Amino acid sequence: MASTPMMPPNADGSAPAAPPLPGTDMTSICFRDQLWLNTYPLDRNLVFDYFALSPFYDWTCNNEQLRARAIHPLDFSHISKMTGMEYTLSEVMEPNLFVIRKQKRDSPEKVTPMLTYYILDGSIYQAPQLCNVFAARLVSILVFLMPLNCLLPPVSYMPLSRQTKSSNLYLSA
Numbered sequence: 139m140a141s142t143p144m145m146p147p148n149a150d151g152s153a154p155a156a157p158p159l160p161g162t163d164m165t166s167i168c169f170r171d172q173l174w175l176n177t178y179p180l181d182r183n184l185v186f187d188y189f190a191l192s193p194f195y196d197w198t199c200n201n202e203q204l205r206a207r208a209i210h211p212l213d214f215s216h217i218s219k220m221t222g223m224e225y226t227l228s229e230v231m232e233p234n235l236f237v238i239r240k241q242k243r244d245s246p247e248k249v250t251p252m253l254t255y256y257i258l259d260g261s262i263y264q265a266p267q268l269c270n271v272f273a274a275r276l277v278s279i280l281v282f283l284m285p286l287n288c289l290l291p292p293v294s295y296m297p298l299s300r301q302t303k304s305s306n307l308y309l310s311a
Contacts, residue, residue, distance in 0.1 A: 165270075169193060169262040180260060182227065185236045186211050189225070192262045194255055200224040200243070218246045234259055 169192040178184050189195060190202075190211075200220040201211035209216055212227055221243050229237035236257040242250045254265040 164194060164264045165266045167193065167264065170260055172260075175260045180233055180236075180257070182230050182232060182236070185227065185230075185238075185257060186225070189238055189255070189257065189262060194262060194264055195225075196223055196240070198223065199240075218243070221245065223252070228254075 171188070171191055174188060174191065178188070180188060186201065190205075196202075200217055200222050201224055203220070204213060204216055205211045211217075211225070214226075217224055217226075224241060224243055226239050226241060227236065228239045229235070238255045238257070239251055240253040240255070242252055244250070253267075256263055256265055
């Protein structure tokens with residue numbers, strides 16, 4: 139592991155900042171440290187050190203315990219033996235794109251994905267959850283469909299006859 143000067147979020151040497159509360163939406167935050175990027179190359183060996191500077195990083199994770207013991211924080215042979223929160227580098231397209239997944243490890247074989255982060259050209263983002271993307275798309279669709287409601291004639295449904303009445307027109311169901 140390449141050694142880069144690392145300090146916890148509190149530069150005064152006090153305890154590191156607490157990780158964000160579970161469920162905190164941080165998708166609107168972008169982190170970029172241009173000084174770090176000008177000093178070190180962003181590659182698969184140093185990307186985790188860069189990610190650890192961001193507000194997305196949980197200082198109580200298993201990776202941080204490995205870093206404290208001078209073991210590379212993404213060393214699978216060590217991290218797979220631990221339980222708890224951890225980060226893993228899931229996709230790499232050097233030097234522009236890195237995808238980091240936060241996951242909860244319950245056993246060497248069982249992991250539960252929690253959140254995904256991506257580093258695009260040096261800027262770190264939290265990826266939105268799939269359900270939030272679908273909800274936003276659905277709202278967009280409904281906004282555009284609402285004006286169509288005014289164009290249609292009023293329709294009433296008669297359950298006993300299984301017919302729909304629209305003006306003077308009867309349609310079979």
